Amino acid sequence: MSDTTATAATARKKRDFSIGRLLLEGRAFFALIAIIVVFSILSPNYLTIGNLLIMASHVAIYGILAIGMLLVILNGGIDLSVGSILALAGVSAGAMMQGIQIDAMGVILYPPVWAVVVLTCVLGAAVGAVNGVLVSIFKVPAFVATLGVMYVARGVALLMTNGLTYNNLSGRAELGNTGFDWLGFNRIGGVPISVIVLAVLAILGGLMLSRSSFGRWLYASGGNERAAELSGVPTRLVKITVYTLSGM
Structure with a gap:
């Protein structure tokens, strides 16, 4: 029972570490996604093919x-x-x-x-x-x-x-x-x-x-x-x- 609990705890720590590392290493990408979402909400013309090509x-x-x-x-x-x-x-x-x-x-x-x-x-x-x-x-x-x-x-x-x-x-x-x-x-x-x-x-x-x-x-x-x-x-x-x- 204790071995199973330890294994589950280790797997959970590895999963949490991987998610944290992903967020840390991909922070610039996630920030870009957030910016695109915000500007798309503010302007209906932002997320269009023409505007994306201009940018x-x-x-x-x-x-x-x-x-x-x-x-x-x-x-x-x-x-x-x-x-x-x-x-x-x-x-x-x-x-x-x-x-x-x-x-x-x-x-x-x-x-x-x-x-x-x-x-x-x-x-x-x-x-x-x-x-x-x-x-x-x-x-x-x-x-x-x-x-x-x-x-x-x-x-x-x-x-x-x-x-x-x-x-x-x-x-x-x-x-x-x-x-x-x-x-x-x-x-x-x-x-x-x-x-x-x-x-x-x-x-x-x-x-x-x-x-x-x-x-x-x-x-x-x-x-x-x-x-x-x-x-x-x-x-x-x-x-x-x-x-x-x-x-x-």
Whole structure:
């Protein structure tokens, strides 16, 4: 009888612990559900497809940044420079849309949007790689390294624009540099382009983490870097790669 009572008490404690842990670990999700319920009650237009798509397009950029940050955090690091890299990449894209002046040749080049996107991603990857090199090779703490890169990237962005913004990003058809309007405002099947990009990147990121050798390396080096290195995992390469992907 006493054994049965003890077993029941143990099972009850485990169940209570699991529920408490679930509430603790999922507090952000439950808070989101509560917010959705409250706003749905306050406004009949809140929980509609159109409004949800608009909100999704607003948060898509943060979701894309979060995918890169996820890789860094899984590796046991932190990246404080993502916002400033975003600013630097944005103003660089804006500057290229205004034309790249080559004084030696006396010409102004207007690259197409696809080239602007590729060059901007390369720029972000290069800045992210600097973070990775500082952290993995020079052993600078991630907080300090990314904080320094944050201020450098932000300063360069401000110097490029003199603190102003590029208002004309639509391009001109005769110059062949149109397309940002389509990327920013158009929809495919009613879904904003930015949301589709976020979904594609999230799926690719999930597949990389769950189905690739790099994903296993990332989890291993993030859990115990020394043990992963002794097991043959190229921890330095993994760390540089995740910071490069975060910047890109």
